[in-house]
Amino acid sequence: MTDIDAIAAAAYAHGTDPITWAENLTAMLLRTKDEVTTGRAANPASFPGVAGDFSNEGTARRIVGALMNAGWTPPTAEQIRERTRQYAAALRDTAARLRAGEVPASLIDSVGPEAFATAEQRKRFAATLEQEADQIEARVLPPDEGNPS
Structure with a gap:
């Protein structure tokens, strides 16, 4: 066996x-x-x-x-929470970089440079990233673990 x-x-x-x-x-x-x-x-x-x-x-x-x-196992609840925190932090970091006038190359590659041509466009995109981070945390994290709700 x-x-x-x-x-x-x-x-x-x-x-x-x-x-x-x-x-x-x-x-x-x-x-x-x-x-x-x-x-x-x-x-x-x-x-x-x-x-x-x-x-x-x-x-x-x-x-x-x-x-x-094949041997894969689903992630534990704690692993999901930790990855959620990391992903939300990365979204917020990217938003902060956009607000500071820096456009990460990965965004230019995926969205295109025309989406970030003006400060207003960068500000709107940053706000969208921050909103996405809040929504992800609200869906996954309990209120005492970083969920802004």
Whole structure:
């Protein structure tokens, strides 16, 4: 008897690792969902031999199951809270940099330089980042852990 999942054992037997196997399965699940739902939208009689739940929720459950079979475990509540605090702090830091006139290269790459051409545009973008940080904390953190509510 081994201490690894049968799917992990199969992945190793085929020369890959469980996470790569889960990534490949995820890609296949998404392609299948897309093909079946698109095909059935055009012709409800298509894919008669394919059964299963092709909703977003059903597909998400299968993807999470594949990741868990590969050895992934969901983060703990404390890990989620800590990452939330870190992400909100990063948003606020970026907002402060924008207010000071500095535009991080990552923002220029993702949004484009024209979004930051004026001080007013930078100020509006900074306010949006701060609002997003507040909303994220309000959804995840209890009031005594940095939640401004």
